[in-house]
Amino acid sequence: MRRQIPQFEIDIDSLGQKGVGIGTNDEGRVVHVRGGPPGSRVIAQVFDRKKGTWFARRVGLVRPPSPAATPKCVVFGACGGCQLQEMPLESQRAAKVAWAANAVAAGRPTPTPHPVRGAPSDYGYRNRLELTFGNRRWLVDADMAAGLPMLGNFLGFHAPTRFDRIVDVERCEIASERVNLLLAAVRRVALAPDAPPAWDTRAHKGFWRFLGLREGTATNELMVILYTSSDGPEEAVEAVANELLAVDLGDAKLVGVVWKADDGHADVARGEVRRVWGRPWFYECLGDTTFRLSPESFFQTSTKGAEVLVETIGEALGRGGTLVDLYCGTGTIGLSLASRYSRVVGVEEVEAAVVDARANAADNSVNATFIVSRVEDVLASITEVEGPRRLCVDPPRAGLHPRVAKALAEAHAERLVYVACNPESLGRDRVVLEAGGWRMTDLWVVDLFPQTGHVEVVARFDKDQT
Numbered sequence: 499m500r501r502q503i504p505q506f507e508i509d510i511d512s513l514g515q516k517g518v519g520i521g522t523n524d525e526g527r528v529v530h531v532r533g534g535p536p537g538s539r540v541i542a543q544v545f546d547r548k549k550g551t552w553f554a555r556r557v558g559l560v561r562p563p564s565p566a567a568t569p570k571c572v573v574f575g576a577c578g579g580c581q582l583q584e585m586p587l588e589s590q591r592a593a594k595v596a597w598a599a600n601a602v603a604a605g606r607p608t609p610t611p612h613p614v615r616g617a618p619s620d621y622g623y624r625n626r627l628e629l630t631f632g633n634r635r636w637l638v639d640a641d642m643a644a645g646l647p648m649l650g651n652f653l654g655f656h657a658p659t660r661f662d663r664i665v666d667v668e669r670c671e672i673a674s675e676r677v678n679l680l681l682a683a684v685r686r687v688a689l690a691p692d693a694p695p696a697w698d699t700r701a702h703k704g705f706w707r708f709l710g711l712r713e714g715t716a717t718n719e720l721m722v723i724l725y726t727s728s729d730g731p732e733e734a735v736e737a738v739a740n741e742l743l744a745v746d747l748g749d750a751k752l753v754g755v756v757w758k759a760d761d762g763h764a765d766v767a768r769g770e771v772r773r774v775w776g777r778p779w780f781y782e783c784l785g786d787t788t789f790r791l792s793p794e795s796f797f798q799t800s801t802k803g804a805e806v807l808v809e810t811i812g813e814a815l816g817r818g819g820t821l822v823d824l825y826c827g828t829g830t831i832g833l834s835l836a837s838r839y840s841r842v843v844g845v846e847e848v849e850a851a852v853v854d855a856r857a858n859a860a861d862n863s864v865n866a867t868f869i870v871s872r873v874e875d876v877l878a879s880i881t882e883v884e885g886p887r888r889l890c891v892d893p894p895r896a897g898l899h900p901r902v903a904k905a906l907a908e909a910h911a912e913r914l915v916y917v918a919c920n921p922e923s924l925g926r927d928r929v930v931l932e933a934g935g936w937r938m939t940d941l942w943v944v945d946l947f948p949q950t951g952h953v954e955v956v957a958r959f960d961k962d963q964t
């Protein structure tokens with residue numbers, strides 16, 4: 499007989515990494531609970547233990563947080579993407595600030611963060627969705643009770659920790675209404691009973707693989723990317739494209755449908771372009787800057803939130819001299835703030851992103867140089883940029899490479915601004931920066947992604963003049 503994993507009740511006191519709730523159980527043990535919103539009491543079941551900390555999932559709700567909000571999403575809990583929907587926006591933001599400020603401080607003297615800033619909308623803000631087709635659906639208890647089949651054609655998000663199960667999603671509440679109209683159009687045709695089969699991740703066969711939906715929030719331009727294997731008829735894709743192009747999007751326009759095919763086993767949306775209806779790029783604006791984006795170009799996934807973030811970074815950086823934009827992606831930060839500096843130098847390891855950044859610099863008549871390289875490999879050329887310069891770093895979640903942190907610690911510059919999507923990485927890297935004479939002098943928390951556990955932190959560093 500299988501041993502029952504014990505369950506216990508626990509009060510959730512605060513927020514942690516990736517939106518997990520943190521509480522202390524009756525024996526004084528710290529427990530990280532997936533799906534436990536701060537302020538609630540939940541029934542938790544442990545699935546892992548590390549260094550004295552327990553990691554658990556919520557299996558029941560004893561008391562919701564107060565005040566509470568009603569989740570908009572019908573697959574809330576199963577999807578795992580927007581865990582904070584049971585909290586009103588103000589409570590979500592208060593919990594994010596408390597977590598972020600504590601993680602950044604890491605026990606050192608730290609400026610009090612400015613009042614939290616954020617995306618103006620709590621739902622409907624996301625400008626990009628990537629959904630997965632699959633032939634096995636994730637069933638919650640109610641689905642099983644209703645006798646829903648597990649096998650078929652489905653389209654949605656991977657169930658947490660299950661590579662082979664799809665949480666079937668009819669709409670995504672953090673995306674806009676027009677993105678949801680396009681999603682519905684794809685579902686009508688690609689999931690119809692006579693449509694080719696969805697990809698089977700275990701057998702590595704099937705036709706429909708991924709769906710990309712992208713939107714220029716400020717330009718009203720949309721793009722759809724259909725990813726399939728090569729094992730299916732072109733007419734099936736054409737039928738989806740025709741359905742999409744017939745959707746009434748009001749003021750907005752679907753400017754391109756791109757079909758890509760790939761037979762590789764990796765669970766990654768990619769492929770050779772097979773056919774394009776319309777054009778394979780769309781435009782988006784951030785403030786006064788226009789960005790031309792191709793199907794895989796990176797762009798901040800909340801345009802309105804990104805405007806708030808970029809304004810905050812500009813405020814932190816101050817004006818004048820050369821702006822050195824490290825981990826620049828498609829140049830969002832440097833290009834948007836370019837009018838405040840004599841020149842922009844960006845470094846990014848993904849070549850396609852740099853190609854976009856250069857094109858966007860030319861389109862916007864910006865004096866910018868973008869270098870394709872890992873930041874850690876071009877440190878000398880960065881720290882030796884002539885004249886006064888301001889440094890901006892926006893690294894991935896893991897934070898700075900140790901060589902980069904050390905070089906920045908020793909660099910002479912007017913100012914250094916660290917943009918962190920993982921406040922814990924900033925809490926670690928600041929120790930190295932401060933050993934080189936930098937001091938954290940200002941701190942902002944920006945909530946780009948309401949309902950999710952994500953948060954951005956902007957920290958300004960100035961060098962001791964002694």
Ligand SMILES: C[S@@+](CC[C@H](N)C(=O)[O-])C[C@H]1O[C@@H](n2cnc3c(N)ncnc32)[C@H](O)[C@@H]1O
Nearest residue numbers: 825826827830846847848871872873892893894
């Ligand atoms: C958090 S994103 C920032 C993107 C950009 N600043 C923006 O706002 O759009 C981090 C970027 O760093 C790039 N990256 C990751 N590791 C890198 C490295 N070692 N050197 C250079 N770029 C890197 C990633 O490809 C990604 O574009």
